[in-house]
Amino acid sequence: xxxxxxKAWHRTCAMQKEEVGPAEKKDGKDIKIATWxxxxxxxxxxxxxxxxxxxxxxxxCLQEIKCENKEFPEEALRRMGYxxxxxxxxxxxxxxxxxxxxxxxxxxxQRFCNKDDARHLQVVxxxxxxxxxxxxxxxxxxxxxxxxxxxxSNPKFAHKLAFLKEMQERIKGAxxxxxxxxxxxxxxxxxxxLETDVWSHRQLINVVSHTPIECAYLNNIMAEGxxxxxxxxxxxxxxxxxxWSYRAKNWELSDRxxxxxxxxxxxxxxxxxxxxxxIKHARGWESPSDHIPLIATLTRGxxxxxxxx
DNA sequence: ATGGTGGCACCGCCA
Numbered sequence: 001x002x003x004x005x006x007k008a009w010h011r012t013c014a015m016q017k018e019e020v021g022p023a024e025k026k027d028g029k030d031i032k033i034a035t036w037x038x039x040x041x042x043x044x045x046x047x048x049x050x051x052x053x054x055x056x057x058x059x060x061c062l063q064e065i066k067c068e069n070k071e072f073p074e075e076a077l078r079r080m081g082y083x084x085x086x087x088x089x090x091x092x093x094x095x096x097x098x099x100x101x102x103x104x105x106x107x108x109x110q111r112f113c114n115k116d117d118a119r120h121l122q123v124v125x126x127x128x129x130x131x132x133x134x135x136x137x138x139x140x141x142x143x144x145x146x147x148x149x150x151x152x153s154n155p156k157f158a159h160k161l162a163f164l165k166e167m168q169e170r171i172k173g174a175x176x177x178x179x180x181x182x183x184x185x186x187x188x189x190x191x192x193x194l195e196t197d198v199w200s201h202r203q204l205i206n207v208v209s210h211t212p213i214e215c216a217y218l219n220n221i222m223a224e225g226x227x228x229x230x231x232x233x234x235x236x237x238x239x240x241x242x243x244w245s246y247r248a249k250n251w252e253l254s255d256r257x258x259x260x261x262x263x264x265x266x267x268x269x270x271x272x273x274x275x276x277x278x279i280k281h282a283r284g285w286e287s288p289s290d291h292i293p294l295i296a297t298l299t300r301g302x303x304x305x306x307x308x309x
Numbered sequence: 310a311t312g313g314t315g316g317c318a319c320c321g322c323c324a
């Protein structure tokens with residue numbers, strides 16, 4: 001681990017000691033921001049509807065929508081209460097979208113590795129003018145990387161590493177702690193960085209998603225100014241998964257999961273995240289996605305700036 | 310030790 005990666009990790013640990021936690025009282029000013037790899041939006045529209053009725057997120061980042069922009073079910077999502085919709089779609093593969101109750105002031109997407117893959121979408125939205133500055137939200141779908149963990153023989157793994165490298169260069173939270181940037185980065189990052197992010201560290205050490213090089217690359221991105229918010233709220237010694245393979249006979253019983261989906265915040269925003277929730281039972285819904293939704297609750301104070309670290 | 314499932318496209322690809 002590089003020195004800066006170490007610092008990023010210590011930021012996460014330092015926050016834990018402050019017990020920024022779910023004990024915090026809701027006052028109606030909370031914003032809930034969710035991420036979910038839906039594995040085809042058209043196939044699972046009913047599940048999205050169920051999720052938003054049960055959890056009422058204000059903003060929802062979707063990955064693997066697997067459709068072109070014009071096929072995205074915008075009208076249905078508007079009826080679910082999301083008038084603001086940003087889509088970066090692609091026929092058959094990948095594709096990301098952000099649907100929101102809060103208006104966007106900016107929408108954009110970045111290309112990675114000189115490919116036309118739809119793997120990124122960024123929006124800026126305000127949180128009640130004057131109370132908290134605008135938040136930049138990145139929705140990312142990192143390439144899975146194929147099966148062979150060798151970038152020489154497996155171009156998909158090489159692409160994954162190159163993608164992570166570009167992320168480190170181009171998507172920064174806050175490089176120094178004094179930087180008051182308020183940013184969120186969430187999505188399917190396809191890397192489970194901690195030993196407790198996989199069902200067996202020993203058995204997955206050479207399996208794509210948990211190899212040392214990917215974990216190092218992910219830590220290097222984090223070192224550019226991100227806090228792993230899920231691990232602020234859920235201790236790193238505790239097992240935590242967001243994905244269970246379709247191939248298991250009984251996903252729940254065998255419990256061979258991995259934490260591939262992440263919620264990161266820039267340091268000055270991380271302190272305003274009052275809760276992280278994983279909707280594990282969504283994996284057991286009828287015809288489910290292999291990923292579950294994650295929700296971050298952002299508690300807006302009355303102060304001009306959020307609580308700092 | 311291997312193969313197991315799923316979505317979309319189009320008869321294989323990607324996950």
